[in-house]
Amino acid sequence: MSPLPPDEAAAWRRVRRYAVPRWMIERATAHRLTGDWAGACAAARVDVAFDLRRVAARHGAETAAALLDDLRHLAPDLLRWHLPRVMGGWTTLATDLTVVLAHHSPPGGRSTGLCLYVTTPPMVRGPQRLTLRFGAAGTHVTPSRTSDWSTARHLWDARHTAGLRERCGGGPDRAPFCHPDGTPLRPDELPTRDPGPADPAGHTEWVALRTENGEVDAALAAVGIDFDPTPPATSHGWYGTRPEQLLRARARTVNLTRLAPELRLLADRHGHGRFQFANDWGTTFLLELAESGPTDTVRMTVARARDSxxxxxxxxxxxxHLPDIDLVRGGVVAPAQLHPLVAGALFPALDITDGPAGPPPGPDTPEPVRVRCRGEWHQVVFRDGGLRMPHSEEERRRERALRAFGGAVAGCFATHEAWTSASGRLPKAMRAQRRDLFLRAQHGDTPGVLALLDAGVDPHVRDSDGRTLLHALNLLDHDELLPRLLAAGVGLEATDYLDRTPLFTAVADRGTTALVEALLAAGARIDVTDSMERSLAHIIRIYRRKDLAFLRERVQEEHPGIGADWWDDWSAYRDDEDDEPEEDEYDEYDEPDKPEEDDDA
Incomplete structure (x- = not known):
């Protein structure tokens, strides 16, 4: 019954399992309940880029007090849970977004547009850390990459999470498509006619079923949306897909019953009721509130993207539609495995003791896997950091000698080689174990990766791109993992499919300065290039990593001729292409202040 296509449902399932792990929810909640908002942010991997005392000094104690009140009720783990995701092959945070959480203009002062906002990482494959800022959000990003959640406190403010059920189209006692305890409705329990706004959950279900059946016109009429599909007049005529087809494809994922109420809240905030709804293939759907009677109606028109x-x-x-409702409705995720604040808001009668052991499950202990070996079925399993196989030491020596002379290994030994070299085929169950490990690394789940290593998983694993766990340190806590991986003998100079070493990956994929320095201290070579013949110096220059200027100078001094010459020309072009952006008056909030000894803010 899920309206999500199988690939999208699988992607959201990965998001809900890996993006906000249980330990993060538990630690952030514990800090928040004691009033330690900074500790909650640290637990949820949110960097704070402002200082309350400087806010008070510049904008007054009243502004600082209002900001502190919001911070004490901020649930950063819940914020991470709801943020947009890259739903292709990766399920990481959508990049370069600014999400405004609350507006804080000084009382009686000039209108400065001050707000509390969060920014997402700049890279899909980079560290999954968020940055919490205070200042004028509009001066830092383009408007199209900004979302205003100031009217959506149920997505991040612990005081307002109970409103999630109403904001997703639910009623007083249940969410759409579900019983109060989270059990999905059977097909025969769904409405066969429109019960109207008096039954919010049933009304949402009826409208959603109409859009899923392709009856978009009936769904729009039921919610009071007047759709005019007439393309705008242009000198060159209309081009692209017909607006009706685009709307039919998009409407399946849109909660039409909530458009008018949400537009009203945004209009009250911004002082106007005209917003963009979607942008597909150069076509934009514009929504505008039209006052007509006791309820709001919405007029939907079509425009060219460049004209909007x-x-x-x-x-x-x-x-x-709230993805969690779609996942529970389709049986993809159990209600008790959702974030506790989400599950409690959506399903008031849910008893978590009846379901699995709480929100997103932790890593499983590696189970034995059957491998076809020499005409027999053998069981192999990870224990104590290695693959345990039913073979004697003599058989192991013979296989090592065979491989040294260029012979082909098979069975259990071929499985071990595929695990550590990314070549060859792994049994399905071991592929799943490898995928689970690297998905946890991809989402920055250091405790999850450590738990798997503690359970005996071989740390010499490589993913399908040839990357080792050392290559993933830019995503994880290197202080805990680097010494352990080096002690286990994971190669410091191992290369992936792009011929990048762990140090090269740390430089190119936004690894911290501390990580780069730790790899250098461990003896990582700096005279390396990738498959495109780019050196570390070239990468530092192209990506404008001023924090690594010391490494660039060292590479240029010790290895002046390394890398292709044409990269020098490209780097010079990049350097001269744009001037550095001018600092604005709120740049003082862009970087975290160094902690002071007696800072009790």
Whole structure:
């Protein structure tokens, strides 16, 4: 019954399992409940880029007090849970987004547009850390990459999470498509006619079923949306896909019953009721509130994308169906495995003791795997950091000698080689174990990776791209993992499919300065290039990593001729292409302040 296509449902399942692990929820909640908002942010991997005392000094004690009140009720793990995701092959955070959480203009002062906001990472494959900022959000990003969640506190403020059920189209006692305890409705329990707004959950279900059946016109009429599909007049005529087809494809994921109420909240905040709803293939759907009677109606028109510049976007989190409802409805995720604040808001009668052991499950202990070996079925299993096989030491020596002379290994030994070299085929169960390990690394789950290593998983594993766990240290806590991996003998100069070493990956994929320095201290070579003949100096220059200027100078001094000459020309072009952006008056909040000894803010 899930409206999500299989690939999208699988992607959201990965998000809910790996993006916000249980330990993060538990630690962040424990800190938040004691009033330690900074500790909660640290537990949820959120960097704080402002200082409350400087805010008070510049904008007054009242502004600082209002900001502190929001910070004490901020649930950073819940914020991470709801943030947009890259739903292709990766399920990491959508990049370069600014999400405004709350507006804080000084009382009686000039309108400065001060707000509390969060920014997402700049790279899909980079560290999954968020940055919490205070200042003028509009001066830092383009408007199209900004979402205003100031009217959606149920997505991040612990005081308002109970409103999630209403904001996703639910009623007083249940969420759409579910019983109060989270059990999905059977097909025969779904409405066969529109019960109207008096039954919010049933009304949402009826409208959603109409859109899923392709009856978009009936769904729009039921929620009071007047759709005019007439393309705008242009000198060159209309081009691209017909608006009706685009809307039919998009409407399956949109909660049409909530568009008018959400537009009203945004209009009250921004002072106007005109917003962009979607942008597909150069076609933009514009939504505008039209006053008509006791309830709001919405007029939807079509425009070219280039003609709608400057019109703010309605945040996707406010317009689409809540993914958690779709996942529970389709049986993809159990209600008790959702974030506790989400599960408690959506399903008031849910008893977590009846379900699995709480929100996103932790890593499983590696189970034995059957391998076809010399005409027999053998069981292999990871224990004590290695693959345990039913073979004697003499058989192991013979296989090592055979491989040294270029012979082909098979069975259990071929499985071990595929695990450590990314070549050859792994049994399905071992592929799943490897995927689980690297998905946890991809989402920055250091405790999860350590738990798997403690359970006996071989740390010499490589993913399908040839990357080792050392290559993933830019995503994890290197202080805990680097010494352990080096002690286990994981190669410091191992290369992936791009011929990148762990140090090269740390430089190119936004690894911290501390990680780069730790790899250098461990003896990592700096005279390395990747498959495109780029040196470390070239990468540092191209990506403008000023924090690694010391490494660039060292490479240039010790290995002046390394790398292709044409990269020098490209790097010079990049350096001269744009001037450095001018600092604005709120740049003082862009970088965290160094802690002071008696800082009790």
């Amino acid at each position: 510049r400057g019109v703010p976007h309605i945040p996707e989190a406010l317009s689409r």
